[in-house]
Amino acid sequence: MxxxxxxxxxxxTIEVRPAHDFDDVAVxxxxxxxxxxxxxxxxxxxxxxxxRSLVGAARADRVRELxxxxxxPGVLAHLDGEVAGWAGVAPxxxxxxxxxxxxxxxxxxxxxxxxxxxxxxxxxxxxxxxxALIDGAVEYAKLCGAPAVESYPVDNGGxxxxxxxxxxxTRAMFERAGFTKAADTDSIAGGFPRILMRLxxx
Numbered sequence: 001m002x003x004x005x006x007x008x009x010x011x012x013t014i015e016v017r018p019a020h021d022f023d024d025v026a027v028x029x030x031x032x033x034x035x036x037x038x039x040x041x042x043x044x045x046x047x048x049x050x051x052r053s054l055v056g057a058a059r060a061d062r063v064r065e066l067x068x069x070x071x072x073p074g075v076l077a078h079l080d081g082e083v084a085g086w087a088g089v090a091p092x093x094x095x096x097x098x099x100x101x102x103x104x105x106x107x108x109x110x111x112x113x114x115x116x117x118x119x120x121x122x123x124x125x126x127x128x129x130x131x132a133l134i135d136g137a138v139e140y141a142k143l144c145g146a147p148a149v150e151s152y153p154v155d156n157g158g159x160x161x162x163x164x165x166x167x168x169x170t171r172a173m174f175e176r177a178g179f180t181k182a183a184d185t186d187s188i189a190g191g192f193p194r195i196l197m198r199l200x201x202x
Contacts, residue, residue: 014078017136019076020068028119040063042059045095045096075136077133085130089115091114095116112198113144118167131177150198151196156170156192162190171197180199
């Protein structure tokens with residue numbers, strides 16, 4: 001879908017495409033023990049009740065179903081053919097916690113898409129993967145007819161963000177991709193306030 005070349009250390013090629021290959025998604029999320037309950041990037045897609053009830057391998061099965069749909073659950077970055085990172089992007093209406101959030105506002109009635117999670121595998125960092133993932137997610141949303149993409153990163157002012165919360169991204173990261181701040185939120189991540197950022201696509 002999209003590609004980017006990186007000149008760091010050596011010439012490399014980053015390709016970002018819709019996440020229809022479950023095995024590739026599993027490279028990012030699958031636990032060592034299949035019966036273990038891990039996020040699989042479902043926590044921001046399901047209601048809290050459904051999220052709690054979906055455990056173990058059933059979570060992987062749900063992601064497998066999402067990958068098989070026409071609309072992919074996100075995008076994957078590949079660096080020289082290897083799975084390097086993930087970005088969760090989808091219509092906000094499909095993401096229960098954002099569609100019904102009391103802390104993150106809806107600033108208008110536009111049927112926006114949300115870019116809520118960015119993951120880069122260890123060993124693939126500092127190769128431009130994050131920027132490629134954001135660009136690829138935006139491109140995919142645009143191809144699917146999204147009028148705008150929102151993100152909900154922390155406004156950390158350059159301070160270090162705990163790696164456990166790094167998936168939300170930072171303001172600077174999204175500003176580099178053309179997003180601008182649209183609203184404050186009442187949400188906190190890693191001790192920093194989250195803001196609503198938006199990139200119009202029309």
